[in-house]
Amino acid sequence: MRRIGRRDMVAAILIALLAGGVFTSPPLETLQGLSLDILTALRGKIIGDRRDPATSPVVVVAIDGETYDTPPFKGSPTQTWTREIGRVLGSIAEGGAKVIGFDVIFPSSIEQSEIPFGEAPLGARMKGFDRDYLIALRRLSDSGKLVLGEILSNDHPDRPDRAQQLAVKNNIRALNVHTDSDDVIRRMPLSFSIAGQPAPAMAVELAARALGAKPEIGPTGMTNLSGYAVPSAVPNTLTLNFRGLGRDVPAYSFADLRACVEKGDRDFFRRAFEGKVVLLGTILNFEDRKLTSMRLSGGYDGSPGSRCALPAPASTAKTRSDVAGVFVHATVVRNLIEQDAVTELGSPMRTILTFAFAAIIACAACMLAPFGAVIAWLALTAVYTAAAVGVFVHALALPLTEPALASLAALAMMTGYRFVLADRDERFLRKSFALYLAPEVIETMVASGKMPALGGEMRNVTMFFSDLSGFSSIAETMTPGELVTLMNEYLSAMTDIIEGHSGYVDKYIGDSIVAMFGAPADDPAHARNAVRAALKCHGKLAELNAGHPAFAGHGLSHRIGLNSGEAVVGNIGSRRRFNYTVMSDTVNVASRLEGANKYYGIAIMASEATVAQTGDTFAWRELDAIRVMGRGEAIRVFEPLAEMGAETATQAKVAAAYAEGLTCWRAREFAKAADAFGKTAETDPASALFEKRARALAASPPPSDWTPVNILEGK
Structure with a gap:
């Protein structure tokens, strides 16, 4: 159902006034008589009259x-x-x-x-x-x-x-x-x-x-x-x-x-x-x-x-x-x-009733699709006609043709108004995003009534970067046909999941996917939807590796980086060619986090900004504080494990040991940290990485100005 704005409401009122005024005007006063004719016919057909002629005076x-x-x-x-x-x-x-x-x-x-x-x-x-x-x-x-x-x-x-x-x-x-x-x-x-x-x-x-x-x-x-x-x-x-x-x-x-x-x-x-x-x-x-x-x-x-x-x-x-x-x-x-003459409404009351009827249908035509508005008109007209026949049994004649025709005219005029003016932005949006945005996301945008501003606007979004690990070496072993089939299946599966969680795929760069959540459609839960999409994408890749013929023997793995924050989104490009895309430091950080996964041997890494916007929806493991290339400020990074309460016993055990080790690490208790990380180092690459680093620092302690921040030199 479409939301009515102030402009639409004014248009509906003006259209109802126009339609009501026209159909109750003196040149169309015969409609009042036609109402009497129809009411007489309907009453005779539906209700009839069983009075004995012998009782006639x-x-x-x-x-x-x-x-x-x-x-x-x-x-x-x-x-x-x-x-x-x-x-x-x-x-x-x-x-x-x-x-x-x-x-x-x-x-x-x-x-x-x-x-x-x-x-x-x-x-x-x-x-x-x-x-x-x-x-x-x-x-x-x-x-x-x-x-x-x-x-x-x-x-x-x-x-x-x-x-x-x-x-x-x-x-x-x-x-x-x-x-x-x-x-x-x-x-x-x-x-x-x-x-x-x-x-x-x-x-x-x-x-x-x-x-x-x-x-x-x-x-x-x-x-x-x-x-x-x-x-x-x-x-x-x-x-x-x-x-x-x-x-x-x-x-x-x-x-x-x-x-x-x-x-x-x-x-x-x-x-x-x-x-x-x-x-x-x-x-x-x-x-x-x-x-x-x-x-x-x-x-x-x-x-x-x-x-x-x-x-x-x-x-x-x-x-x-x-x-x-x-x-x-x-x-x-x-x-x-018998004191049974018909009572007709006066001109003011007929006009008011006709206007009210037309206004209701005009509003319905503004909110609903044309077919739905026609159904609403038919239903309202049928109900009103039944009520009019009911009161006509008691010799009170309500206007029938004037409201019905005025409301039908209001329906037509409002539909024309929407097509020419009100829905122009909606048609532009549908046409602009039809090929690269999920239909349900487009519907959400239309329902919200907020269209993206041409030239860019600031929005709070969550960026999603993914990349296949070691794909170049795998591609070298495949024919072009096999490679295209594999990529189409992979990208289709990942895109369906992203769009299914209200995400927008900005672009494909080879085997990489760049997507954002929270734009172009407003989505207050964009961080939660991005994390859910990342977890589902990771699970889906495991299913494809296990059951899809095109993935057999390749053992594909991917890395996903998530970051939330302000970004400029909109139609950006040249005067002759532009794309709906996103630009900001938020985007750059997400890209760096995607690459940082390989240092810790994990698949999904999210910034503390994303974690903060998800509340207590997920179970997290804090990984480290890192400083990515091109950024002076350190950020804390986390790995999502599962929905809160849905993590496995093994995940909980690893997360607890890792948290203990990270606390010791940041307190410069490197020997204790190494022991804590060592409990799960055999099964957890991130624990193995920190155990090695902790033992090295235990053997050769850092200077007093040392900070527990990992500086990543690569992308």
């Missing part, structure tokens, strides 16, 4: 295809249906309906027809045809059970016939709908201004009469009906909640009801309409169809109501992207009565 009386195909309506113009409509409405009212609303408008009467018919116009010959219908309207209007519909328009208003207006005493309400910019109905107006006064919409009027209350508009413009403050994201509108996708509203065929009137079955009207709000409207395939929030899920033109007189049609209800307009008004009535 509103029902629809449908002038449907069956009505047009059933006598006496078949082949008859709708202006001639008025008397039958009056009869059916009278039976519905007698059945106990609370209020009846018209979603159909009869703007003319057959009595007004000027078509010639014999010696007089048809209308004159039909005088009195609408009398019973108008009487039925007057009776229902006077009882407060009837509301006719009209369409308000400055250009082409659509109102009922003048005689109907007089019959209901202008008891008429608007059927206008609120259409979004994408021609989808998701919200409905609550009131209209008529002659400077607010007048409730048709659905609001019907719900108010059913509840026995009047709608009130508060100081903030919010409509209150019977204690229910109608939520309005868009002022003076109600957001439709199609909880049952239209199936929760029963629809009765007008043809069947007219036959039921002929049959005289009053009980049916009571069972079907008692206590209900009734909407008279059309359900036809190509007339008054509306796109709503159900357009993605598919809606239903109601649930077929029970039948009274005619057999039920054979056709079954199918989902459609559009629904009959009467069900839009029916949904509003039900939402108001």
